[in-house]
Amino acid sequence: MPHPIPGGPAMTRRTALALGGVGLLTATLAACARGTDTRPSAPGTVTLNSDNPTWGPGYDAASAVLEARIGYRITSRSIASVANYNQIIRMTAQTNSTTDLIKWTNGYRLQDIARADILTDLNEVWDDAIGRGWVDPAQRESFSYEGKAYGVPLYKSYYAVFYSKRAFAENGIEVPTTFDGLMGVAQTLKDAGITPFLAPGATTWESEIWFMQLLASIDPDYYAAVTTDKASYVDDPAREAMDVWSGMYADGFFSAPDVTSNDLPGLVSEGRFGMMLYGTWFANTLLAAGLTDDDIGFFRVPPRASSTAPAVLVESGSLSVPVKAHRRGAAVDVARNWLATDVQEAWVGFLGDTSPNPAALPKSDLVKDLAADIAASKPTELIRYWEASPTPLVEGNVQDLGSFMVTPTKAHGESTLRSMEARARTEWKIWDAA
Known part of the structure; x- marks a missing residue:
């Protein structure tokens, strides 16, 4: 969730092109050899690239519910270095080395890769989630670029x-x-x-x-x-x-x-x-x-x-689907069900944090009380500066x-x-x- 400042500026589409795509792609693919695969994952699974190695048990807990709902589990692969992760995702999402899902951020950081045409339009997923009351419609803008949503809230x-x-x-x-x-x-x-x-x-x-x-x-x-x-x-x-x-x-x-x-x-x-x-x-x-x-x-x-x-x-991560995902349809289905109340209850049960779905709350009264206060007072929600x-x-x-x-x-x-x-x-x- 936190994002340390790397040693230099974060990789952007402009700097990636300036550095030369072939050399950088070679380096990043080598760096993430254990995090991606040129072949689809095992049947009944979709792969997810993440920069948080400690979240594996949380994905497992959510996957148990997802498997019962749609027949798919998440297999998470983590890259601990935020700076390396950002570069790897920018390059592999455009190739057959991509995972089916990626953890990213929202706001302008999401827009920056969305306008490179490497992510799947999830507008229908948002329409469904809003219709079911699984997410605040006001959050949609920070996951969108030029009228299309390119991720759903991973956490909130x-x-x-x-x-x-x-x-x-x-x-x-x-x-x-x-x-x-x-x-x-x-x-x-x-x-x-x-x-x-x-x-x-x-x-x-x-x-x-x-x-x-x-x-x-x-x-x-x-x-x-x-x-x-x-x-x-x-x-x-x-x-x-x-x-x-x-x-x-x-x-x-x-x-x-x-x-x-x-x-x-x-x-x-x-x-x-x-x-x-x-x-x-x-x-x-x-x-x-x-x-x-x-x-x-x-x-x-x-x-x-x-x-x-x-x-x-408000800080929120994005669960996004690369266009070149091996199991793109299944990945979109996971995104469609990610905000379901039972899935989110399992997920925040691990995180101990609030959820994009207001009906899903962790066990700790510490966070529950704050969530109740926010629900009652309805303050203006602003995207984190980062x-x-x-x-x-x-x-x-x-x-x-x-x-x-x-x-x-x-x-x-x-x-x-x-x-x-x-x-x-x-x-x-x-x-x-x-």
Whole structure:
């Protein structure tokens, strides 16, 4: 689910062509010899390429239900390196070395390969899933390009605040319902000697988390506009977001830049953890580390102003079918049934996360309660920044945001926005011309 920043820019269709298709194809096919096959898989199975080796048991659980529904199971093949995986999929999906299904992302990263004409149109699959109430129709746009859907949601995660129930109880803190209240909680925790916010990301994709959340809390419409080239990064909402972020650093609300999300379980047990804004997919990691629903809870970051509509950031992967899939018809049938409630119950039972299908919930009350809150309050759902704009633009901007986290002054915030805007002018021209 998370996507670390690779050593260089992610491979795009433009850079693949620039590097020379034959040499790159040879290298990538060699790198994925164990992940793909030029022959169809065993009868009754469809193959899936994934970049998450730990999800095998989850695919097995979902496959048991799929087999009963349609007679096919998923055989998953994993490539652990995200950078290698991206390159391999871009090349093998155009050849007979492709798997029947691929795990990808949504948004512009999906559009980038969809416009290369290597994925199957799944509009009919979406029509069926929407008609059965298996998915929110609003999600369709982020899986589509020029009116055609090229994937279905593989998973769905929200970005919300993990908090220490112990730290809150010992300091008489209630879950905040306003942004000012959230800042008040942070100050109370700091005064008690507890780090208010664990904030990883100075050198990873995670540097986007607070930036995207502050934009969403200040003006959800602006967030949607700036990520689709309809607004500027130097407009007032972005300046306000950077000023608030810088001010939170000046107030001592964030952890040191070298602290990571992996430190959270230990900090909870030591009573030195207050809150962390993160994806709900991380809940299962914490529960596996020995924490329980009694240790941690979730709440959404409130809007900065009472007049602003609430919004929540959403991360989702894509389950897509290459045009050259060996068992293309069966793969489409798997995609058609992937969002069925019984399949999703088995899947999220493994993930411990929310589902694209609102009727499928994991066992943990930690995530169930957040899902119930979102279902009741119906905040505007915004696509995560990582997928919300063209890849080179996002990855360059994320590196700028990481630099800001190391030196989070107001002046650096202003120069960061200018750099992001300059990059946006360049990358949007490249995207539009491709």
